[in-house]
Amino acid sequence: MEILDLRHFSSVDLRPLLDDETQVWSRLLTWDYSGSAEMILRYVDAKILPGYAAIERGRIFGYSFFVYEGSKGVIGDLFVADGGRLPNAREVELKLLTHVIETLQQSPGIHRVEAQLLAHDAGSVARPFLEQGFQRHQRLFMVLPLNQAQAGKIPTHPDVDIRRWTEADYQPSAAVITAAYRGHVDAQINDQYHTLTGSLRFLNNIVRFPGCGLFDSESSFVALDRKAKNLIGLILCSRVRGDVGHVTQVCVLPEFRCHGIGESLLAATMGNLRKRGFSMLSLTVTEANERAVALYRRLEFESKRVFDAFVWEG
Numbered sequence: 001m002e003i004l005d006l007r008h009f010s011s012v013d014l015r016p017l018l019d020d021e022t023q024v025w026s027r028l029l030t031w032d033y034s035g036s037a038e039m040i041l042r043y044v045d046a047k048i049l050p051g052y053a054a055i056e057r058g059r060i061f062g063y064s065f066f067v068y069e070g071s072k073g074v075i076g077d078l079f080v081a082d083g084g085r086l087p088n089a090r091e092v093e094l095k096l097l098t099h100v101i102e103t104l105q106q107s108p109g110i111h112r113v114e115a116q117l118l119a120h121d122a123g124s125v126a127r128p129f130l131e132q133g134f135q136r137h138q139r140l141f142m143v144l145p146l147n148q149a150q151a152g153k154i155p156t157h158p159d160v161d162i163r164r165w166t167e168a169d170y171q172p173s174a175a176v177i178t179a180a181y182r183g184h185v186d187a188q189i190n191d192q193y194h195t196l197t198g199s200l201r202f203l204n205n206i207v208r209f210p211g212c213g214l215f216d217s218e219s220s221f222v223a224l225d226r227k228a229k230n231l232i233g234l235i236l237c238s239r240v241r242g243d244v245g246h247v248t249q250v251c252v253l254p255e256f257r258c259h260g261i262g263e264s265l266l267a268a269t270m271g272n273l274r275k276r277g278f279s280m281l282s283l284t285v286t287e288a289n290e291r292a293v294a295l296y297r298r299l300e301f302e303s304k305r306v307f308d309a310f311v312w313e314g
């Protein structure tokens, strides 16, 4: 087995592996990975995707890639065919990660590395991260089956309006995100939340790029202070499969919390998806974010997987 630079290969070499990965994402996360796979293949053909491929008898059977975002490196993915079943698959995953981590930590100007490995069980590939001084945060992948018959009511508030998210909400949404995550554990995991520019970049990634599913404006809502008319909370949802929605963001300004606004935003999204015949809604949440986890449990979301987020600051 050899580990080689991913930029030596083309989409023809990588496609069979990504077809396997698409099946795994569908099974583990009810997520249609084919849109992301096509994007990865385009970058591979353009020879601009940094990463590594595991090769045996001329065939790619594992890969990991990363992207540079200013002074940050983000590990985009890690996948090895038959991961967990082949006796040496785990070893190959660890080798690929070791190469990626080393490359990123030695890249000039890179001061931070982030990774979230949704399709890997917590702890399963933690070793190379922990050995290189990364912090680890356990996160939950939660799902709620959307029973059409159970169209619950959206709780209303005398001082708050809930309406659909529009493009005009871009700037105020970024301001709410920045304020909502000040001092929050998720701002340790994703440093985009630290600044208004970073939150705008986060929004742009969610709304304009298909990496995390296709943004679904119909099931995305904002909460407004009825008197002042300003935005005080929001929920953004993407379509990760024909009939599956995924909450990519939900937050409420600190001074408006504990009045049921978060629950109303989630109920608005759930109601919209039910009406349109969706069968499931999923989301991810950091285990240490106990308030949010309690809220999701109360709304009958169930934890389906536990995965790791890793962060290194050099």
Ligand SMILES: CC(C)(COP(=O)(O)OP(=O)(O)OC[C@H]1O[C@@H](n2cnc3c(N)ncnc32)[C@H](O)[C@@H]1OP(=O)(O)O)[C@@H](O)C(=O)NCCC(=O)NCCS
Residues within 6 Å of the ligand: 180, 181, 184, 250, 251, 252, 253, 256, 257, 258, 259, 260, 261, 262, 263, 264, 284, 285, 286, 289, 290, 291, 292, 294, 295, 298
């Ligand atoms: C998570 C978050 C969106 C919840 O928003 P919220 O408006 O406070 O949510 P709710 O008011 O609906 O529910 C929160 C709690 O308030 C309680 N509550 C709801 N209405 C209430 C009322 N009228 N009076 C007192 N308490 C009330 C709920 O019982 C709930 O308690 P629980 O934590 O034990 O479940 C908000 O805390 C937030 O923005 N956090 C930072 C960002 C974040 O963590 N987002 C989630 C990332 S996955």
